[in-house]
Amino acid sequence: MSSRRKFIKKAALGSVALSAFSACGVQASNATTAPKEAPIKTAKKPLIISTWNHGLAANQATWEALNAGKSGLTAIEKGLNISEADPKVRSVGYGGLPDREGKVTLDACIMDQNSDCGSVSFLQGIKHPISVAKKVLEETPHVMLSGQGALNFALSQGFKEENLLTPESEKAWKNWLEKSKYQPVINIENHDTISMLVIDKDGNLTGGCTTSGAAWKMHGRVGDSPIIGSGLFLDNEVGAAAATGLGEAVIRTAGSAMVVELMRQGLSPNEACKTIVERIYNKHKNHKDMPYLQVGFIAINKQGEYGGYSLRGGFNFAVCDADNGNRMEKPDFKMTWKDK
Template sequence: MTNRRTFIKSAAGLGASLSLFANFKARAQERPAPRRPLILCSRGEEWAEKVLQPGWDVLEAGGDILDAVEKSAQVTELDPEDQSVGYGGLPNENGVVQLDASFMDGRTHNCGSVGALENIKTPSSVARLVMERTDHIHLVGEGARQFARAHGFKEENLLTDKSRKMWLRWKENLSDKDDWLPPKDGNYDLDKRPTGTINILALDSKGDLAGCTTTSGLFGKLPGRIGDSPIIGAGLYVDNEVGAAGATGRGEEILRTCGSFFVVEQMRAGKSPREACQALCERIVKINGGPDKVDFNDKIVAINKNGEAGCFAIRGPKNKPPEAAIITAAGIEIIKGSYLIET
């Protein structure tokens, strides 16, 4: 026989269980259904369809996630009008285009990268081959070029006329104490040194993740300079259990914070992609001594295992938030982020 005390205790336990179930159900309803497959690029509306659709076509046809990422990364690399990546990229101090790229497969944690690669239009493809065909992770300079040639890549001059003229104007205006004379029309903004990078992050229908970061680096950089883009854990990191992250902007700051790895670990601890990207921006500002000491910018993008996406940046105008773009079965969506420091 059940006495009154036992009944009350059992009823209280049942009530607690029902309460916990209700809370769990409420949390489950708050969490959006997984969006798989998904591809993200670190650019906004202008580039979204051009970059994302080729990779999406690969996934829709049942292709491998690495092929999808590579296909999307090649769009900007092969476009001579884009001065930040691949062909027509921003040259270094000597007027030579040196490219960096990294590739990572979340299923295996395998990764590959190239740095200071010359004369090859698609460094993302070379980085993937380093990952798949060697037991190394990083090849640079002449070694990276020879590796690309051995795998059939055609050597070409990457400096387009548009990029050459931009480099020449930069040289002519760099100092008023040298022998270079600026052009008479002289309409060139020297306060901003252009940078250029693109991140591609993908999640397939099985929940597997992969990513690529590709760049021509900082305009006018010292020959041989390597930024964060080809460094695994800095410009790119992918973990199949958690998510993926990539960075653009001032690479030195991403390098010294292990930026993309930091973002993935923030997501592992429970933060959303946007919150994790913000956490890295806050860390970078803090180690530089606060907002008044920050005269550079970084933008971070991320996706998680559930198909959520986010971005965040350090600086920018209030009316122009940082953007990323994703493509899913529902179509293309522009992801709006925010800034820590309004300019």
């Protein structure tokens, strides 16, 4: 381990005054960066990192909630609610592309600094699954509720059942039915899960993940997003990680938990993400999923370092901190879509 790594490991980054929160909104940018190398990046706490372009709006809402004194759990809920309610985000919540039967089914999970977590899978008819997952954490002795049971619980908690299939998504589904070919294309709004990680001004970690899953999936399919250890994992002594992409590949490798374990062993967030992507590649290079396989990870550690890495190009993530505002970053990747 280099002397710089040792220095960063030992450094204690100071708390940020609440007045600094306004920086994220003022400096918002759509610019992307693609460094040839992947140096360790450190941001002043608090720090928010989330997947894909729709992470910008989600980051902003999360930042404002933190600024208002809300907990990390509530702040993440508010941020992810933005993507869930946006019908233009065709891979999350309301307006999400349906399964092959035309049903919009949702998965979500949330986890806090105490390793308490809540999750819902195969949930239908509820616009904000991340909010239901938060209620599972807060109001039940369980971690995960699924299907009709998750819906019954949501209704008992005051959530309103509604139709989530928008005319645009219904039209896309009917067009798909003409050939009925299941072949995910991850980077063009087929399955762009939004995952979010937060480290607050006190250095405590929170994470959340919400999705409508892979378009045209079999009815009943559940991906990695609601599974603690696959789509999301954190250890408040170490760091946090989250995934996006084809959930089956992430589940097979317990991806996010492995990223956190590698950070526990001293790897930077970027190095840990890259190592697990390499592992996924090695396990899937001869797999039937490989022609359309995409997986990306984001990660942060207790020192405020952050990073990401993906199997193929096209993945990006949104970062928000007091020093540099709210912006998109483009991580390194292993291969292009033309590579096999």
